[in-house]
Amino acid sequence: MKLLRTLSTSRLVILIIAVIALAAGGAAIAVAAFGGSGPTPPPKPLAQALHDSLAGTAPEGITARIKFTNKLFPSGAITGQVGSALMSGASGRLWATNDGRGRLELQSDAGDVQIVWSDTEVTVYDASSNTVYSAKLPAHAQGSADRSGVPSVTKISDFLSKLAEHVSLSGAEPSNVASQEAYSVRLSPKHDGGLLGSAELAFDASRGVPLRLGIYAQGASTPVLELAASHISYGPVSSSDVNVTPPAGAKSVDLGALTRNGNDTGTGHVHVTGLQAVQAAASFPVVAPDRLVGLPRQDVRLVGNSDSKAALVVYGHGLGAIVVVERQARAGGNTGPMGSLPEVSLNGVTAHELATQLGTALTWKRGEVAYVLAGSVPPAAAEAAARALG
DSSP states (O other), X not given: OHHHHHSOHHHHHHHHHHHHHHHHHHHOOOBSOSXXXXXXXXXXXXXXXXXXXXXXXXXXXXXXXXXXXXXXXXXXXXXXXXXXXXXXXXXXXXEEETTSOEEEEXXXXXXXXXXXXXXXXXXXXXXXXXXXXXXXXXXXXXOTTOOTTOOOHHHHHHHHHHHTTTEEEOOOEEEEETTEEEEEXXXXXXXXXXXXXXXXXXXXXXXXXXXXEEEEETTOSSOSEEXXXXXXXXXXXXXXXXXXXXXXXXXXXEEEEOOSSSOOOSTXXXXXXXXXXXXXXXXXXXXXXXXXXXXXXXXXXEESBTTSOEEEEEESSGGGOEEEEEEEOOTTOSSGGGGGSOEEEETTEEEEEEEOSSOEEEEEEXXXXXXXXXXXXXXXXXXXXXXXXX
């Protein structure tokens, strides 16, 4: 939490996009489009296509030419937006081994971005700011190359049936992507999806490797975020291709551990839940009405270190939820680096707003409390929620 308080707006957004890019690139490679030329696999039900793909031979390694597209932010919304490949999109390369290591390199005139990961750690180096971000990853029960536990078609079908209670799923559409026979599937939330329209995924029909991930806003025909490869090949990858260290003089930001359950185990972290307990433990007034713009309050907890506590309040469910973070305002400060964002008025105070195709974030200060409100909602809804906090 202390990190999120001190990062500049552009760097915080870069970090978020880097995580998205890693999620797509660490386990998969996106491709330019569906329906590429070349042979396609035979039609199959989705469960059967997934099973056969997972049961295929795992590649010794992956090498690809890729393109990352980022249309999330309006042009000029972030100061220095064009200075980072993660903010404006870029082309590059990807290498991945079958033991859980990999590197994603995005190239731009302002400098490359290098995302390097293993089973235990991920680092993101952004040359445009000469900054490296690092985080520990949660432990895995099985290595990434273990294919002994491929679920049966019945188990996959049961999982898809449960998933279909929450999202609409297309069938497995035969396709050819990056000259590989593949199946593609589209899913979209049935409820509480916020501004998210859908996600599209393509996966290798015979190797169990996802091949495309595109994220679409509501009503959009082109993806807001996409990681795309124009070429992909399978075979051994040298350790030198995935073991790249940032320059010695780079600024370093340690994000700590990214745990699966959100409970930090580091010394000094606080764990307080429930409105009354949080209000008693916080060093600042915590504002958390029962409802916010019609959304019921679902969770209240104190997060961060003992010397940088913040209250995290969640309203609503799923992707349509609104999250509010409240903390002690720093003396003499208001919005700091977020001052470059557009201004809006909230009950007599000035807030700064970042509006994107997938959601809106607001930051402001009232009295001794600084607020950040974010949700996959339009700007008008986010502003109404912020005003309702007083």
